[in-house]
Amino acid sequence: xxxxxxxxxxxxxxxxxxxxxxxxxxxxxxxxxxxxxxxxxxxxxxxxxxxxxxxxxxxxxxxxxxxxxxxxxxxxxxxxxxxxxxxxxxxxxxxxxxxxxxxxxxxxxxxxxxxxxxxxxxxxxxxxxxxxxxxxxxxxxxxxxxxxxxxxxxxxxxxxxxxxxxxxxxxxxxxxxxxxxxxxxxxxxxxxxxxxxxxxxxxxxxxxxxxxxxxxxxxxxxxxxxxxxxxxxxxxxxxxxxxxxxxxxxxxxxxxxxxxxxxxxxxxxxxxxxxxxxxxxxxxxxxxxxxxxxxxxxxxxxxxxxxxxxxxxxxxxxxxxxxxxxx
Ligand SMILES: C[S@@+](CC[C@H](N)C(=O)[O-])C[C@H]1O[C@@H](n2cnc3c(N)ncnc32)[C@H](O)[C@@H]1O
Numbered sequence: 001x002x003x004x005x006x007x008x009x010x011x012x013x014x015x016x017x018x019x020x021x022x023x024x025x026x027x028x029x030x031x032x033x034x035x036x037x038x039x040x041x042x043x044x045x046x047x048x049x050x051x052x053x054x055x056x057x058x059x060x061x062x063x064x065x066x067x068x069x070x071x072x073x074x075x076x077x078x079x080x081x082x083x084x085x086x087x088x089x090x091x092x093x094x095x096x097x098x099x100x101x102x103x104x105x106x107x108x109x110x111x112x113x114x115x116x117x118x119x120x121x122x123x124x125x126x127x128x129x130x131x132x133x134x135x136x137x138x139x140x141x142x143x144x145x146x147x148x149x150x151x152x153x154x155x156x157x158x159x160x161x162x163x164x165x166x167x168x169x170x171x172x173x174x175x176x177x178x179x180x181x182x183x184x185x186x187x188x189x190x191x192x193x194x195x196x197x198x199x200x201x202x203x204x205x206x207x208x209x210x211x212x213x214x215x216x217x218x219x220x221x222x223x224x225x226x227x228x229x230x231x232x233x234x235x236x237x238x239x240x241x242x243x244x245x246x247x248x249x250x251x252x253x254x255x256x257x258x259x260x261x262x263x264x265x266x267x268x269x270x271x272x273x274x275x276x277x278x279x280x281x282x283x284x285x286x287x288x289x290x291x292x293x294x295x296x297x298x299x300x301x302x303x304x305x306x307x308x309x310x311x312x313x314x315x316x317x318x319x320x321x322x323x324x325x326x327x
């Protein structure tokens with residue numbers, strides 16, 4: 001390990017605070033600053049909140065970074081290898097949670113009849129397998145180059161051409177469009193939204209939560225996978241994965257934008273969702289495989305459902321009482 005990397009690791013480990021600490025959370029790249037307690041207290045009304053046109057989830061630096069990586073999506077041994085491997089967990093996680101609510105009627109196509117939005121779909125690594133399970137998929141991403149790659153990859157496959165479509169846009173643009181269309185017909189409503197390894201790249205998480213709520217049907221599911229904000233996630237997801245082993249392209253992650261499961265639950269529950277489950281995930285860099293774990297200290301998957309209209313928005317968790325176990 002070079003002395004620069006070693007001092008970065010030491011500096012990071014000694015400087016970072018445990019995630020349960022009360023205080024102001026400040027995003028380095030434009031994410032709104034807010035105190036956790038204030039997040040919980042500010043939003044108590046059950047009415048749909050409008051997203052101001054100035055609110056955006058887009059961090060231009062992130063868009064630039066993913067533009068430069070857009071030709072790498074389907075290289076299964078390349079910088080996105082860990083995302084390819086993550087399908088072993090996240091595809092069954094989405095499928096099985098949806099099947100607890102929607103019964104399957106088509107053999108081999110358990111998600112037939114369901115409309116799913118994949119936010120930040122990149123090259124379509126998760127969009128495609130969910131489409132193969134019968135879901136009608138819309139993948140969106142602000143990076144046009146990634147959307148072109150996703151379209152090019154899925155179009156020759158006869159199993160996918162009717163199931164999967166892609167659009168280069170943001171969630172807030174789609175939510176705005178849906179709002180207009182819903183006045184005439186209930187068109188832009190999804191049974192589920194997936195955002196896998198995306199929230200840690202956004203500029204504004206509250207806008208994301210509000211827009212997910214807008215595009216989902218009442219009772220619809222939101223699936224998120226992301227990285228916890230712990231000392232261990234700094235050491236493993238950034239220092240080891242990016243700088244030492246180079247499993248992930250250097251600079252992909254900014255620790256300041258990681259979020260703890262408790263904080264994410266609180267944000268979602270304050271924006272019209274009920275969190276159903278949070279499950280830890282672990283990546284083995286030697287085998288290249290993911291497995292479920294009780295610890296959410298590095299990676300985790302979350303499933304929430306949109307409350308029915310009129311239900312009160314509230315954060316039901318105190319900092320010391322998470323809905324699920326987090327370590
Ligand atoms: C780590 S990749 C994950 C891609 C895909 N979800 C997967 O797991 O294969 C993060 C993705 O988020 C996208 N992204 C960045 N900012 C975004 C935003 N504001 N809204 C939606 N997607 C965004 C990036 O372009 C990139 O495709």
